[in-house]
Amino acid sequence: MGDVGGLRERKKRQMYRRLSDTAIGLFLEKGFEQVTVADVAAAVDVSKPTLFRYFPAKEDLVLHRLADNEGEAGRVVARRPAGSSPLEALRCHFLDGLARRDPVTGLNDDAEVLAFHRLLYGTPSLVARLHAHGERDEAALADVLAGEVGEVGEVGEIGEIGGGVQARLAAGQIVAVQRVLARENWRHITAGRGADGLYPEAVAVARSAFAQLEAGLPHLA
Template sequence: MAEGMGLRERKKMQTRSRLLSVALRMFSERGFDKVSVAEIAAAADVSKMTVFNYFGSKEELICGPLEDHVGDVARTVRERRVGESASAAVHRAYLAALVAHDPSVGASDNPVALSVRRLMQETPSLLHRVYGLQYRALAELAEVLTEETGDPIGSRLAAGLLFEVRTTLIGENHRRAQGGASMEELVREGRETAERAFAMVEQGLGDYATRSG
């Protein structure tokens, strides 16, 4: 990624990465709530303002990357193929991300990604932030379905089913990765689980919200 960047962009990426690395180390040692932004800045040898230039809050240090994926499921459904149902589109996109070892679906054994996940699970304030992002993602998906079907109740129900199955699968991927599963094992077992899970959803949703030509 850094190869196509200019010097300024590379330095910004390096600073951002260093701040995250320092923060994770300190959070792991002392706990998220017992570390201040000022302490992170001092340990990273930058000003407190520099930290806030990269991250709007201490929570964003950890949860910021999730912001980039809030609209993933809604976008998948909005841009699905002609003749493809909402469920089939989410299923297809999830499997593609899984095979690509995309961290956004938990298909990564990167130590930083695993540390972030553990910290989220162990810190109530971070979990609260994560749940808020998930609610936004669910609302965006329901809005897309409502725009197409004119059925707000059915859309919310369908969005809830699709979002829940995807969230459950991602959680299972994280569990496997944290348990030491290889990426080959994770992807193989993840695909089998996904096929079973989406089959259960599709029995209920069927061809709901299939895009017409």
């Protein structure tokens, strides 16, 4: 039964990927508004009801490409090495992303990545859905940080509700900094800078940004 279940899951993941990749290809070629869900279903040779079982909304076909990154900050903090602070773990993770030219950091000049970014940020309904994606990231990080706040005694001093607010405020600041860093890198790339040439500057700016976070959130540093 385990093999059957595993095969079923693999086929499901493959269908998610196939539908999303096909849709994104059509959106890039013809424009998001010009392509219907029926067009995507026909291109993959499935029915519309079948497609909607995988993706309830048209925007989800695009955002699926970011699914693996959702909640990443929270996971980085939760799985950090012993003796590493939350902000240290997040800084190292972001710097590693820059070194790998991870598209999430904005430091990637691959033509396909740039085209995807233009689709994402140039479509109002996708920008709105991306905002919701960011809110879920914030919430997941806040849940993890709530334990960190408790460990340093702030919950005991200002109460359980205050501790939750402290965690949410910290998560909001961290996610905002990462978003601004990525958007700045992407802005430079779209202006014609190469990722390799921009890398040293991106690293310096990221280090400075995380230093500001550490100064403002010393209990997480």
